[in-house]
Amino acid sequence: MNKKSLNKLEYDKIIGLLSEQASFKGGRDLCENLMPLPSLEEVEKAQDETACAFSRIVKKGRLSFYGLVPINGLLKRLEVGAILGSGELLHLKNMLKSAAQAKSYGRRERSDEPGDLLDTYFDLLSPLTPLATEIERCILAEDEISDEASPNLKNIRSQMKRINDRIHSTLNQMVNKSLRTYLQDPIVTMRGDRYCLPVKAEYKAQVPGMIHDQSATGSTLFIEPLAVVNLNNDMRELLAKEKDEIQVILADLSNQCSEFLPEMKVNNETLATLDFIFAKGNLAYLWKAAKPLYNDEGIIEIREGRHPLLDPKTVVPITVSLGDAFSLLVITGPNTGGKTVTLKTIGLFSLIGQAGLHIPALDRSRLSLFSDVLADIGDEQSIEQSLSTFSSHLTNIVSFLKTIDDRSLVLFDELGAGTDPTEGAALAIAILDYLHARGIRTAATTHYSELKVYALSTKGVENASCEFDVNTLRPTYRLLIGVPGKSNAFAIAKRLGLPDYIIDAAKEQIDEEDESFEDLIGDLDRRRKDIEAKKMEIDRHNLDLKKQKERLAEKESKLDARRDKIMQAANEEAAKVLSDAKAEADDLIKKLRKYGENISLADLERDREKVRKRLAKTGAPAITPIPRTAGELKPTDLKLGEKVRVLSLNVTGNVIELPDKKGNVTVQMGIIKSRLPLSDLEIIDEEPLYVKKQKEQRRNIGSGMGKSLSIRPEINLIGKTVDEAIAALDKYLDDAYLAHLSSVRIIHGKGTGALRKAVADHLKKQKYVKSFRAGEFGEGDAGVTVAEFKE
Numbered sequence: 001m002n003k004k005s006l007n008k009l010e011y012d013k014i015i016g017l018l019s020e021q022a023s024f025k026g027g028r029d030l031c032e033n034l035m036p037l038p039s040l041e042e043v044e045k046a047q048d049e050t051a052c053a054f055s056r057i058v059k060k061g062r063l064s065f066y067g068l069v070p071i072n073g074l075l076k077r078l079e080v081g082a083i084l085g086s087g088e089l090l091h092l093k094n095m096l097k098s099a100a101q102a103k104s105y106g107r108r109e110r111s112d113e114p115g116d117l118l119d120t121y122f123d124l125l126s127p128l129t130p131l132a133t134e135i136e137r138c139i140l141a142e143d144e145i146s147d148e149a150s151p152n153l154k155n156i157r158s159q160m161k162r163i164n165d166r167i168h169s170t171l172n173q174m175v176n177k178s179l180r181t182y183l184q185d186p187i188v189t190m191r192g193d194r195y196c197l198p199v200k201a202e203y204k205a206q207v208p209g210m211i212h213d214q215s216a217t218g219s220t221l222f223i224e225p226l227a228v229v230n231l232n233n234d235m236r237e238l239l240a241k242e243k244d245e246i247q248v249i250l251a252d253l254s255n256q257c258s259e260f261l262p263e264m265k266v267n268n269e270t271l272a273t274l275d276f277i278f279a280k281g282n283l284a285y286l287w288k289a290a291k292p293l294y295n296d297e298g299i300i301e302i303r304e305g306r307h308p309l310l311d312p313k314t315v316v317p318i319t320v321s322l323g324d325a326f327s328l329l330v331i332t333g334p335n336t337g338g339k340t341v342t343l344k345t346i347g348l349f350s351l352i353g354q355a356g357l358h359i360p361a362l363d364r365s366r367l368s369l370f371s372d373v374l375a376d377i378g379d380e381q382s383i384e385q386s387l388s389t390f391s392s393h394l395t396n397i398v399s400f401l402k403t404i405d406d407r408s409l410v411l412f413d414e415l416g417a418g419t420d421p422t423e424g425a426a427l428a429i430a431i432l433d434y435l436h437a438r439g440i441r442t443a444a445t446t447h448y449s450e451l452k453v454y455a456l457s458t459k460g461v462e463n464a465s466c467e468f469d470v471n472t473l474r475p476t477y478r479l480l481i482g483v484p485g486k487s488n489a490f491a492i493a494k495r496l497g498l499p500d501y502i503i504d505a506a507k508e509q510i511d512e513e514d515e516s517f518e519d520l521i522g523d524l525d526r527r528r529k530d531i532e533a534k535k536m537e538i539d540r541h542n543l544d545l546k547k548q549k550e551r552l553a554e555k556e557s558k559l560d561a562r563r564d565k566i567m568q569a570a571n572e573e574a575a576k577v578l579s580d581a582k583a584e585a586d587d588l589i590k591k592l593r594k595y596g597e598n599i600s601l602a603d604l605e606r607d608r609e610k611v612r613k614r615l616a617k618t619g620a621p622a623i624t625p626i627p628r629t630a631g632e633l634k635p636t637d638l639k640l641g642e643k644v645r646v647l648s649l650n651v652t653g654n655v656i657e658l659p660d661k662k663g664n665v666t667v668q669m670g671i672i673k674s675r676l677p678l679s680d681l682e683i684i685d686e687e688p689l690y691v692k693k694q695k696e697q698r699r700n701i702g703s704g705m706g707k708s709l710s711i712r713p714e715i716n717l718i719g720k721t722v723d724e725a726i727a728a729l730d731k732y733l734d735d736a737y738l739a740h741l742s743s744v745r746i747i748h749g750k751g752t753g754a755l756r757k758a759v760a761d762h763l764k765k766q767k768y769v770k771s772f773r774a775g776e777f778g779e780g781d782a783g784v785t786v787a788e789f790k791e
Contacts, residue, residue, distance in 0.1 A: 001036050001351070002403075004396075005375040009347040013309055018357070021282045023065035026268065027275025034276075036354035040296050040369045045117070046356025051291045052116040053281025054358065056105075063105050063278050065098050071268055078258045083251045087142035092257055092264065093135040099267045100127035102274060118277065124270045126263040131256055138249055145246050153245045160238045167195050167231045174225060182206050184220045193239065194232050196222040280357055287312075289358035292349075292367040298323040298407070298441045299368050300346060305361035307345050308352075316477035317361075318342055322443060323368060326462040328436045329443040330455040332484055333466030338477040339445040340377060342466070343411045346443055347375050350409055370409045370441075374400045377413040390418030397431060404440055412444035415451075425450035436461060452484040633678045635659040643684040646676060652684060652776045711736050714745035722758045729762060736789070737768050743788040745775070750783045759785055 006012065015034060022028040037043045056063070074088050084092070106122025108115070138149035147154045171188045174197065180186060182203035189196055191212040199207045199221050201214070209225040224232060257264070283289075287308055301324070304317035320342060322329050331339050349359045353367040376396040393415075400410060416428030425448040432451070435442045436458070444451070455463040463484040466477065493503055635658065638644075642655040644667060656673070657666035664675040715732045717725040729746065736744050748755045763772045768790050775784030 002372055002374050005347070005373055006351065008375045008377045009344055009351060009373070010309060011348065011351050014348070014352055014357070017308070018279055018283055021279035021286075023275050023279075024068040024272075025070050026068070026272030027065065027279055030272055030276035031279055034355050036351050036373075037356065038371075040294060043354055043356065043369060044294055047291050047294070047353070047358070049117050049277050050280040050284055050356055050358055052118045053278045054284045055116070056118070057278070057281050057285050060105065062282055063102060063274065065102075065271055065275050067094060068098055068271065069094075071095055071264075075261065075265055075268065078254065078261055078264075081258070082254070083247070084254045084257070086139045086145060086250065089135050089250065089253050089257070090139055090142060093132050093139075095264070095267060095271065096128050096132035098271055099125045100129060100132070102271065103127055118274070121270050121274050121277075124266055126260070126267060128260055128263060131260060134256065135253055138253060145249060149249045150245060153242065153249065156238055156242050156245060160235060160242065163231055163235050163238065167228050167235070170228050170231070171195060171197065171225070174227070179207055179225075189222065191222045191224075193236060194224050195228055196224045199223045284358035287358070287360040289360045290363045290365065291358050292353050292361070292365045294353075294367055294369065296369045298327070298370075298409075298439075299366055300350070300409075300441070301366040302345065302349060302359070303362040303365045305345050305349060305359065305365065307341055307348070308360050310341070312360075318345060318477070318479045319481075320346060320464070320479055321481065322346065323441045326460050327439055327441055328432060328455075328458075328461040329464055329481075330432075330451050330461065330484075331443065331445045331464045331466065331479070332447065332452055333445075338466040338479065340413055341477070342464075342479055343375070343377060343413055343443055343445060347373050347409065347411050368409075368441075369407070371405060371407040372403065373409045373411070374404065375411040375413075376400070376415075377411065390424075393418060404435075404438075406439050408440055410435060410440055410442045412442070415444045415446055416448065417446075421448065424448070429454050432461075433458075456484065633681060633683070635663065635678065637683065638665060638678075644681045645684055646674075646680060647682060648676075648680050711739040711741060713741060713743070714747060716747045717755060717759070718747060718749045720755075722755060725755055726758055726762050729759060733766060733769070733787075741789065742791075743786055745780070746785045746787060747780065747783065748785065750781075756782070756785065763787055 015032060018034065019028045019031040022031050037046060069091050071091055074084060074091060077084065077088075103122060103125045106118065106125075138146055140146050145153070147157050168188065175183065175186045175188065179197065179199075182199055184198040184200050187198065189198060194210075194212055196212055197207065198215075201219050201221055204211070204221050204223065207223050207225060209223040209227075210229060211221050211223050213222040214220060287306075299322075301321040303319055305320070306312065306315045306317050316338070318338070318341075320329075331342055333339050349361070350367055350370055350373050353359050354369065359365060359367070376393055397412075404410060412428075412431075415431065416424035418424070419427075428444070428446060428448060428451055432442065432444060432454070446452075452463055455461045462482060464479055464481045465483050467480055493506075494500070638655050638658060640655060640658065643652060644655060644665075645652050646667065646669065649669070651669050653667040653669035655665055656668045657675075659665045659678060663678045665678060665681060666673060666675050667681070713736075715729065717729060720728065725748070733744070746759055748759055750756075760772065763769050763785070770788045770790045772785055772787040775781050775786055779786065
C-alpha cells in the first residue's frame, strides 16, 4: 500500500485508536504493525475473528490482559539456562494466570453451543496450573520469598528468629538498666547489618564493644556491645545461608519453567494474538460497527457510513456506491460540504476493512479487495521544492499512473484545480477518461461544470453531489448519487448581501449554455426535493397505518383473551350447576324407580320444587320452557302416540289417551302415567310411534331386512378409551344406518364428560346423522346420547 496515501487517509490515527484498546505490549505491537492484507482469504478470516470477538464481548464482556509485561527476554534467558529472579518468575506466573483466565473465558457455557474461530486460540493455551501454583507458593512478592519455599529455608529463618530475639533481649536489658545513663537515646539501632547502641562519646569506655559509626558531630558513637558480637556473627552467617538457599529455590523454579519453555512461548504468542483480536472487537463495539461483505469485483457499497474520526454525535452518515453500475464517480458541491470527507470515508473504509477491522456503517455494506489505495487529497504546496498546488497534485498523479493496475482504487480531491479552469478541466477529463477506459475504480471531487457534463454523457460514469441548503447557507452533508451539484455562488452572494446589480453583471459573464445547464440542475434539484418530501409523507402515513394495525391487533387480542376468560368462567359455573342438578335428578329417578306407579304427583311436585330451589341457590337460571299463550294447544292437535313435553316437570312422554271433556290428557312418562292439562304440554316435533313403526316395517322389507335384525338399537361404550370408543362408534353408526334404523342409543356414562363430548363431536361430522340429543328422563339421562338418522 502507498504509505503517503495511508497518511492522507489518516490510517495511522485509526491504528492509534486500535492500539489504545490493547491490554499489554504484546497486543499493542500487533496493533501498531497492522496493515491491509493482500488476499481475500486473509481479509475474510481477519473479519470473522473480529466478529467472533465482538460477539463474545457483547455476551461476556471484554477479555483483558492488563498487568502483563513482555517476557520474550525472560524466555530467551531460560533457553540458555539462566536463573531468573523472583520478580521475573512472578512475571511468568502472571502470564500463566492470564492464560488460565483466558482459557476459562473461552469455554462454552453449553456443550451444544456452536464454536467459533477463536476456539483454536483458546485451545492452544496451556495454563500450567501446578507450575503457577508452585511459583505463587514460593514467591510472595518481588522481594519476598515465603518461609514455606523449602524446609531448609524455614529452618534457617527459624534460627534467625531465635538469635534475633536473643540479641534484642540482651540489648533491651542494657538499654533499660545497666547502660541507660551512657546512651544518647534509649534505643537499639542498626549499622550495616549489626545491632548497635547510640553511646555518648564521653562514655565510650563504659561500654565495651566495637565502634561501627559515629554521628556527624562526633557526640554519639554507635557501639556493638561485646555481649552481642557473637550473636551478630551468627546472624550474619544465617543471612548468608538464607541468601544461598533463596538462590537454590530460584534455580529450582527456573529449571521447572525451562521444562515448559515451548508451552510458554505458545502462551505468550497466543495471548498477544488474542489481545490484538479483542482490541479489534472492542473498537467495533465502541464504533457500533458492522462486518462488511467482501468481494474481489471492485464493488463498494457503503450504507450510512460514519467517518470514525468525526464526532459520532454530529457526524452525518453517507451512503455511497462505486464499481457496480459505474466505475467512476464525480462528486460536486460547495466548499466544506462534505466532498473530501466522502473521499476519505471511501478510502479509509477500504483500508481498515482490508486490515480486518469492522466499519462504522450499517450491516450488508460491501467492500472490495484492492492491491493499492491511491489518494491525492489536500494541498501539498512546497516552497522548498518550488512546487505550486497544481504541480504538487500533478506530481502525485504521475506517480500514481506508474503503479496503478486494474485492482487499484484511486481518489482525487479537486482534480485539475490550481491552474487555468479551461485547461484544468480538460486535463481532469483526460485523466479520468484514461482511468475509466482501464476499468480502474475512481472517485474525484471537482467544481468544474465540464466534469459534470462528462459524467452525464459517459457510460459507466456517475455524478454525485453534496447537498447544500441555500436558505441557511449551510451544507447538509448528505451525498446524493446520480445528481450533479449546482453552483451556489450567486445564491450565497445574494444571501450575504452582495448588490443585485453586481450579481446580474456576473451572470452576464456566463454564456447561455452554462446558464441553461445550471438552471437544469437547479430544476432537477427542486424536483428531487419534492419527490423526497412526498416519499417522507408516504412513509409517515405507512408508519401511522402500521401503528394503527398493531394497536387494533393488540386490542383484538385483549378482547379475545377477555372473552375466553368469561367463557371459561361461565362454563365452569354451568358445569357446577349441571353437576348439582344431575345429583338431585339422580336422586329423584331412584325414588321413581323405587315407588313405580304408586308415587303420588304431590310427592313428585315436592321433589321437583326441591330441585328448583337447589338450582336457584346455585345462582344458575332455572330451566324455562318456551312460553306459550293460553289455548295455543287444542285437543284436536294431539294424536295417540304423540310425543309431548310436560312443561312443569321438564320431561318427555307419549300421549296414550286423548283429552277428556275437561281437557286432561293421559301421558306415559317412562314408568309413570299421569293425567295432565293441555296447558302443561307442548308437542315435540316427532312422528307418532305408529307412523315410525310403519316406516320401519317398510324399511325392513328388502335388502336391509337381515341387517336390521342383527343390529342392536344401542351401543355400550362404557369402559373404553376415547380412541377405542370412537372407532367402535364409527363402525356401529355405518352398520345401523345401512340397516335402516331410525335412531340409536349411545351409552357412554357420565364420568368426567370427556367421552360424551367426543361422541357429540363425532356425531356432528356424520352427514347421515339428522340430529342427536342427550337422553331424557327414563332414557338414561346424561349418560346416554340418542342419535337420529336421515331418511
